[in-house]
Amino acid sequence: xxxxxxxxxxxxxxxxxxxxxxxxxxxxxxxxxxxxxxxxxxxxxxxxxxxxxxxxxxxxxxxxxxxxxxxxxxxxxxxxxxxxxxxxxxxxxxxxxxxxxxxxxxxxxxxxxxxxxxxxxxxx
Numbered sequence: 001x002x003x004x005x006x007x008x009x010x011x012x013x014x015x016x017x018x019x020x021x022x023x024x025x026x027x028x029x030x031x032x033x034x035x036x037x038x039x040x041x042x043x044x045x046x047x048x049x050x051x052x053x054x055x056x057x058x059x060x061x062x063x064x065x066x067x068x069x070x071x072x073x074x075x076x077x078x079x080x081x082x083x084x085x086x087x088x089x090x091x092x093x094x095x096x097x098x099x100x101x102x103x104x105x106x107x108x109x110x111x112x113x114x115x116x117x118x119x120x121x122x123x124x
Contacts, residue, residue, distance in 0.1 A: 003032040003058070005108045006122045010066060013118050020111050020119065028107040032123050033097075041098065046090045050083055052076040058123060066120035073121065074109050077102050 007017040021030060033041060041047075043059025054063060055076050065073045080087065081102050088095045105123070112119050 001035040003035060003037055003123060004030045005032050005105050006030060006124070007108065007112055007119050008064065008122045009119050010117075015115065015118050017119060020115065021108070023111045024104075024107050028100075028104050030108065031101060031104055033093075033101050037093075037101075041087075041091050041093055044087075044090055046087060047080070050079050052079055055080065062122060062124035064120060064122050067116065070109060070112070070116055070121060074106065077105050077109075081106075 007020045009015050009017060024030070038059050042055050048056040053076075054065065054069070054073050057063060063073070081099070084095050084099055084102075087098055091098070105121075108121060112121065
């Protein structure tokens with residue numbers, strides 16, 4: 001299994017989230033890594049130490065963010081992006097692998113910003 005990033009509608013709102021996800025430009029996609037990345041990448045102590053509580057919580061549960069939490073998730077992703085070299089040293093993954101997954105999530109956030117009153121992001 002793989003971790004994926006999805007656009008999810010707010011409760012009782014009908015919107016075609018597939019159309020939004022199709023706006024992600026290649027080479028980016030909805031991948032956030034392997035299922036094992038929950039513990040071997042996003043769930044390592046360093047992620048929490050960097051202040052990325054939302055991402056770190058992926059270690060034990062799926063992430064669902066709406067409204068102002070979208071900006072919090074974006075901020076955490078930018079922190080991770082700024083610390084790629086350090087993160088690489090604490091995992092089995094190379095810098096390109098980690099960076100690509102972070103960029104996938106950032107690209108998904110870009111797509112939903114104008115519709116954030118109707119949708120959120122799930123990483124599951």
